[in-house]
Amino acid sequence: MTSTASRAGTKGVPRADRQRQVLAAATEEFGRHGYDATTVAAVAARVGVTKPLVHQYFGSKEELFLACLEPVGERLLAAIRAAMAAATAPTAKSTPLRVLHGLFTELEGQREAWFVLYADPLPPDSEAARRAAHYRGAIDALAASGTADLLRGAGLDDPLDADALMFAWRGLTTALVRWWIHHPDQSPEAMTERCARLFSVGGALLTGVADS
Amino acid sequence: MTSTASRAGTKGVPRADRQRQVLAAATEEFGRHGYDATTVAAVAARVGVTKPLVHQYFGSKEELFLACLEPVGERLLAAIRAAMAAATAPTAKSTPLRVLHGLFTELEGQREAWFVLYADPLPPDSEAARRAAHYRGAIDALAASGTADLLRGAGLDDPLDADALMFAWRGLTTALVRWWIHHPDQSPEAMTERCARLFSVGGALLTGVADS
DNA sequence: CTCAGATCTTACCCTAGGGTAATTTACCGC
């Protein structure tokens, strides 16, 4: 920005700091554009640095992606677990809303991070693909436990129904996060409230007229 | 397949036929892997042909994509319009379910086509990006008219709510199509019935416990 | 002041993939 093309040599930024900067930039780029469309040079440019430095600090593009994925996966997984574990607590909110609130809170400051988990297509048979599948699977498993309970309670026991409902829930969540990214001014709390409003209306829509 | 590497020269397949084959293959590839990750050579190989032929018949990769996008966009748009126009008819199904049924029916035989519309990221400032945005916008407008009505009926008039609900509906639809692709044996009718089941359960979930 | 080590860049290599030119083969009407 300030200097168009700085000469070689150190800029006084310690390695750990630079790594944090690069990681943040890469997470945003991967989340926004996906794996393929993200270039290492673009990530580097974002923090005012050039490509080789990124490689020196993180290795290959895939390793850089993994370095982004790992913390994001852990944090989101933990947030969802916490929200679901609080099920019996004397909370006013339903489990789905608690989960969403947990996600919004955890994602605030780096909303694109959600899409790092779903940054398709990843190089096939790669460690990146395996780790991403791992985190997606773990999150899906949590969601599936919720949907399965729900369906059983309603007298449905088709496992395909449970699986489809899980897909639907994930799609809904993803869509809400995407909308949120388009509206940066919205706080996590405002989002949660909006979701509560929409749920009650949308639920009525779906329930009311679904029969036969 | 039969001949590992056929010599040059015609194979007796007329241009129009080959074009249909290539178009079908390309639609599937673009839908499955997205624009970037789809290679012209892979599309060509799928119909037992080589890259230059595809370029001769369709021009650039972007033009090939457009040739896929255009009919898909028109067909899906028409299907949704038809489903929404039938609103006042003496049908048992609700509008959302009718729309889904229309989509499933239209997509049967080429389910990945839905994702051609959302094959991000497209080359920026390209005709492809403009046309895709056009169809997405048209579909969103239809959805938005539905959600806006719905919210007004419920006493909510925040335009942001309507927009978010539209996002949610699109995400839901996309997720259901994705699940369907994972389960090729499911007929469009079976899908519609499944959605009806899930809607009544899911709706109850969302409505019941959303308050404050 | 000088040397050592950390930071950062320039210059380069290599492959994948979009795109084109020229050529080869098959078919069809005469």
Add this chain to the structure above:
DNA sequence: GCGGTAAATTACCCTAGGGTAAGATCTGAG
């Protein structure tokens, strides 16, 4: 049989982008 045309291929060019090697600049300790 014999052009002429349509259908395909082989062989090539070119760029974008991942990745590396080597050198340049700064900073801090002694």
